[in-house]
Amino acid sequence: xxxxxxxxxxxxxxxxxxxxxxxxxxxxxxxxxxxxxxxxxxxxxxxxxxxxxxxxxxxxxxxxxxxxxxxxxxxxxxxxxxxxxxxxxxxxxxxxxxxxxxxxxxxxxxxxxxxxxxxxxxxxxxxxxxxxxxxxxxxxxxxxxxxxxxxxxxxxxxxxxxxxxxxxxxxxxxxxxxxxxxxxxxxxxxxxxxxxxxxxxxxxxxxxxxxxxxxxxxxxxxxxxxxxxxxxxxxxxxxxxxxxxxxxxxxxxxxxxxxxxxxxxxxxxxxxxxxxxxxxxxxxxxxxxxxxxxxxxxxxxxxxxxxxxxxxxxxxxxxxxxxxxxxxxxxxxxxxxxxxxxxxxxxxxxxxxxxxxxxxxxxxxxxxxxxxxxxxxxxxxxxxxxxxxxxxxxxxxxxxxxxxxxxxxxxxxxxxxxxxxxxxxxxxxxxxxxxxxxxxxxxxxxxxxxxxxxxxxxxxxxxxxxxxxxxxxxxxxxxxxxxxxxxxxxxxxxxxxxxxxxxxxxxxxxxxxxxxxxxxxxxxxxxxxxxx
Ligand code: N01
Numbered sequence: 003x004x005x006x007x008x009x010x011x012x013x014x015x016x017x018x019x020x021x022x023x024x025x026x027x028x029x030x031x032x033x034x035x036x037x038x039x040x041x042x043x044x045x046x047x048x049x050x051x052x053x054x055x056x057x058x059x060x061x062x063x064x065x066x067x068x069x070x071x072x073x074x075x076x077x078x079x080x081x082x083x084x085x086x087x088x089x090x091x092x093x094x095x096x097x098x099x100x101x102x103x104x105x106x107x108x109x110x111x112x113x114x115x116x117x118x119x120x121x122x123x124x125x126x127x128x129x130x131x132x133x134x135x136x137x138x139x140x141x142x143x144x145x146x147x148x149x150x151x152x153x154x155x156x157x158x159x160x161x162x163x164x165x166x167x168x169x170x171x172x173x174x175x176x177x178x179x180x181x182x183x184x185x186x187x188x189x190x191x192x193x194x195x196x197x198x199x200x201x202x203x204x205x206x207x208x209x210x211x212x213x214x215x216x217x218x219x220x221x222x223x224x225x226x227x228x229x230x231x232x233x234x235x236x237x238x239x240x241x242x243x244x245x246x247x248x249x250x251x252x253x254x255x256x257x258x259x260x261x262x263x264x265x266x267x268x269x270x271x272x273x274x275x276x277x278x279x280x281x282x283x284x285x286x287x288x289x290x291x292x293x294x295x296x297x298x299x300x301x302x303x304x305x306x307x308x309x310x311x312x313x314x315x316x317x318x319x320x321x322x323x324x325x326x327x328x329x330x331x332x333x334x335x336x337x338x339x340x341x342x343x344x345x346x347x348x349x350x351x352x353x354x355x356x357x358x359x360x361x362x363x364x365x366x367x368x369x370x371x372x373x374x375x376x377x378x379x380x381x382x383x384x385x386x387x388x389x390x391x392x393x394x395x396x397x398x399x400x401x402x403x404x405x406x407x408x409x410x411x412x413x414x415x416x417x418x419x420x421x422x423x424x425x426x427x428x429x430x431x432x433x434x435x436x437x438x439x440x441x442x443x444x445x446x447x448x449x450x451x452x453x454x455x456x457x458x459x460x461x462x463x464x465x466x467x468x469x470x471x472x473x474x475x476x477x478x479x480x481x482x483x484x485x486x487x488x489x490x491x492x493x494x495x496x497x498x499x500x501x502x503x504x505x506x507x508x509x510x511x512x513x514x515x516x517x518x519x520x521x522x523x524x525x526x527x528x529x530x531x532x533x534x
Contacts, residue, residue: 007125007131007132007133007134008036008131008133008134009123009133009134009135010034010035010036010133010134010135010136011028011033011034011035011135011136011137011457012028012033012034012035012036012135012136012137012138012139012453013035013036013037013038013124013126013133013135013137013138013139014028014035014036014037014038014139014141015037015038015039015112015138015139015140015141015142015391016037016039016046016140016141016142016143016146016426017037017038017039017041017043017044017045017046017097017106017108018044018045018046018047018048018093018141018143019046019067019093019438019439019442020046020141020143020426020427020442020445020446021037021039021046021139021141021426022037022044022093022096022097022100022102023067023069023442023443023446024139024141024426024446024449024450025037025102025105025106026069026100026102027069027446027447027450028450028453029105031450031453031454031457033453033454033457035105036105036107036133036135037102037105037106037107038106038107038108038110038112038128038133039106039107039108039109039110040109040110040111040112041108041109042108042109043090043094043108044093044094044097044102044103044106044108045089045090045093045094046093046143046146047143047145047146048086048089048090048093049090050146050167050168050169051086051166051167051169051189052086052087052090052169052171052173053164053166053167053169053189053192053193053376053378054173054174054193054196054197054200055192055193055194055195055196055197055334056085056086056166056169056189056192056193057081057083057084057085057086057089057192057219058083058084058089059083059188059192059217059277059278059331059332060083060248060277060278060437060438060439061082061083061248061277062079062081062082062083062084062088062089063079063227063230063237064237064241064247064248064249064437064439064440065084065437065438065439066079066092066439067096067439067443068234068238068241068439068443069443071234071235073096073099074231074234075231075234077092077095078222078227079222079227080221080222081219081220081221081222082217082218082219082220082222083217083219083332107130110128110129110130111128111129112126112127112128112391113127113128113129113391113392114126114127114391114392114393114394115127115138115391115392115393115394115423116393116394116398117394117395117396117420117421117422117423118134119396121134122136122421122422122462122463123135123136123422124136124137124138124422124423126138136422136462137422137424137453138422138423138424139423139424139426139449140387140388140391140393140423140424140425140426140428141426142387142388142390142391142426143387143427144381144383144384144387144427144433144434144438145167145380145381145383145434146381146386146387147381147382147386147387147390148165148166148167148168148379148380148381148382149379149380149381149382149498149499150165150377150379151184151377151379153355153357153358153363154356154357154358155357155358155359156358158358158359158360159358159359159360159362159375160360160361161362161372161373161374161375162174162373162374162375163374163375163376163377164374164375164376164377165376165377165379166185166189166190166193166376166377166378167189167381174374175200176197176200176201176373176374177200177201177202178201178202179201179202179372179373179374180201180202180203180205180371180372180373180374181197181201181203181204181205181372181373181374181375181376182204182205182206182207182362182363182370182372182374182375182376183197183204183205183206183207183375183376183378184207184350184355184375184376184377184378184379185207185209185377185378185379185380186206186208186209186210186211186212186378187212187328187329187331187378187380188212188329188331188332189378189380190206190378191212191214191331191332191333191336192333192334193376193378194206194336194339194345195333195334195335195336195338195339197376198339198342198344198345201344202344203344203345203346204344204345204346205345205346205347205348205370205372206345206346206347206348207348207350207355207363207365208317208318208347208348208349208350208351209350209351209354210320210322210323210328210351210491211317211318211319211320211322212320212328212331213298213301213320213325213326213328213330213331214301214330214331214332214333214336214337215273215276215277215278215280215301215330215331215332215333216273216276216332216333216334217276217277217332217333217334218274218275218276219334237249241437241440241513242440242444242513242514242517243514243517244512244513244514245436245512245513245514245515246278246282246435246436246437246512246513247432247436247437247438247439247440247441247513248278248279248436248437248440250275250278250279250282251282252282252285253268253282253283253284253285254285255284255285256284256285256286256290256293257283257284257286257287257290257292257293257294257296257297258286258290258292258293258296260284265284265296266300268283268284269283269296269297269300273300273304276332277332278330278332280297280330281297281325281326281330283297284297287325287326288324288326288327288485288486288487289484289485289486290486291324291486294324294325294326294486295324297325297326298320298324298325301320301325302319302320304337305318305319305337306319308337308338308341309337309338309340309341310341311340311341314340314347315340317347317349318337318340318347322490322491323489323490323491323492324486324489324490326486326487327485327486327487327488327489327490327492327494328490328492328493328494329434329492329493329494348365348370350365352366353365353366353367358375362375363375379498380493380498381493382499382502383434383493383494383496383498383507384409384428384429384433384434384507384508385405385409385429385496385502385507386499388401388425388428388429389401389402389405393420393423395417395419395420395421395423396419396420396421397419399419399420401417401420404417404419406503407503407505408496408503408504408505409428409429409430409505409507410430410471410472410475411425411428411429411430411431411466411471411474411475412430412466412467412470412471412474412530412531413430413431413466413474413516413519413520413523414427414428414429414430414431414432414433414474414478414508414509415428415430415431415445415448415449415520416464416465416466416531417466417471418465418466418467418468418470418471419465420465421463421464421465422463422464422465424449426442426445426446426449427441427442427445429507429508430474430475430478430507430508430509431445431508431509431516432508432509432510432511432512432513432516433508433509434494434507434508435494435508435509435510436513437513440513441513444513444516444517444520448520448521448524451524452464452524452528455524455528456533461533461534462534463532463533463534464528464531464532464533465531465532466530466531467530467531467532469530470529470530470531471530473530474530477509477511478506478508478509478510479505479506481509481510481511482506482510483506485510487506487510488506494506494507494508495507
């Protein structure tokens with residue numbers, strides 16, 4: 003440990019969308035901010051996830067920064083939904099454009115952080131030694147710790163295996179190979195059509211079928227781009243006010259109050275619009291089981307109409323969870339991929355993977371042989387990256403212990419007992435239920451203004467009160483249980499990680515409502531916090 007650790011006003015962990023913007027804001031305010039990231043590049047999730055087919059399933063003209071009008075006007079996205087290399091280029095451009103790199107230290111992993119009561123600062127341990135900071139911001143993302151299930155025998159597999167979230171930088175050529183993919187969430191659904199087009203044979207191992215809506219992706223239309231740029235300020239404001247952080251209209255009708263024909267027509271219209279707008283076709287889709295079933299059956303019929311083998315189509319039809327309660331997927335040619343002669347779908351719900359062998363894997367007593375195996379098996383969502391660091395607050399309280407039965411937070415941003423710690427898009431915030439960009443910018447601006455306000459007032463600590471935290475935990479729970487979401491064994495519920503507490507993690511009350519609450523808390527002198 004260094005005798006005199008390097009000191010910063012603010013230490014930010016994570017060089018993704020959130021950390022980069024926060025660094026920029028804090029520096030503009032004259033604070034000395036320092037950003038570290040374990041990766042060799044900026045980009046966060048867009049650095050690590052580089053699997054074939056990886057792209058954003060939120061439209062790029064809303065999944066991009068809004069804080070700088072020149073950037074917004076000058077940057078051109080090549081497609082409606084940009085792919086991973088383009089998003090990574092954008093983030094690198096932002097790092098250069100705002101001269102961020104001089105305060106970014108890469109290949110630096112934070113392993114522990116301890117609140118020093120006497121000095122009122124955080125002591126943060128990294129692989130390069132100790133750093134101290136008055137303010138400590140975990141901008142580590144919601145989906146940063148990959149989940150690789152412990153299939154017995156994985157170490158004896160003679161082929162190559164990959165997790166989609168730790169993809170080789172040089173890519174992988176599957177030409178002529180027999181490939182297996184485990185997992186059919188958003189990632190699997192993006193990568194399966196791409197791998198199928200290259201491999202000699204692809205076998206998909208599906209535990210739970212998912213609902214997927216077509217992206218209708220394509221090259222950016224210059225006229226549409228110009229039209230959107232002309233009204234960028236209005237659309238950004240709409241995104242911030244609405245529940246989803248995006249700009250499609252929310253329906254005020256209920257699905258069962260309209261005729262079957264009207265309902266079908268609206269679903270058809272939204273289907274052809276593409277993406278998550280489908281979930282907003284009627285306002286009760288996520289709260290009323292019967293309403294939800296009408297949307298679910300519409301999608302199942304699309305699957306049946308697309309997939310030529312009726313048995314395969316039926317296997318792809320989700321029945322287990324209401325539509326949307328596991329994150330809706332957005333695809334390009336996903337269901338049609340199962341019409342290819344070189345693609346096989348294997349149900350592992352009823353015959354789980356027994357073991358990985360030298361040649362491949364065994365399920366239902368059958369061995370499937372592969373050259374390569376791909377795990378698109380997701381992440382330890384929302385809490386994984388926060389708990390990967392041994393964070394200790396007042397009285398050496400460990401965050402891991404405090405959250406052993408599920409996370410507690412005030413506004414999803416702060417935790418009682420952990421002064422001056424901010425968890426960007428943390429559990430208890432809208433984050434993953436919204437267009438992340440809208441939520442990230444709202445968090446960055448709130449945290450920056452909070453730190454700025456306190457610094458101007460000569461105040462050095464802010465800490466959530468236990469009452470404010472308990473009240474927020476309750477609100478997060480109540481909002482969730484007024485919907486169908488907790489019925490699904492989803493990663494939103496922590497259900498994908500063995501042993502993880504089943505707690506609904508994000509705040510589902512909507513971005514607009516949440517933003518108002520946060521603004522009101524600040525305007526009310528940081529209500530619910532002790533400031534000293
Ligand atoms: O992960 P997932 P993901 N045996 O957890 C299966 C974001 N994202 O990486 O459903 C067998 O959704 C698991 O099965 P089941 C987005 O927020 C964004 O696909 O648990 N199978 C499931 O099929 C998304 O929601 C973009 O029964 C096992 C799959 O693996 C989030 O990332 C793109 C298994 C995991 O699905 C996570 O998506 C991609 C086991 N032991 C992702 N364990 C954008 O475009 C897991 N599975 C912005």
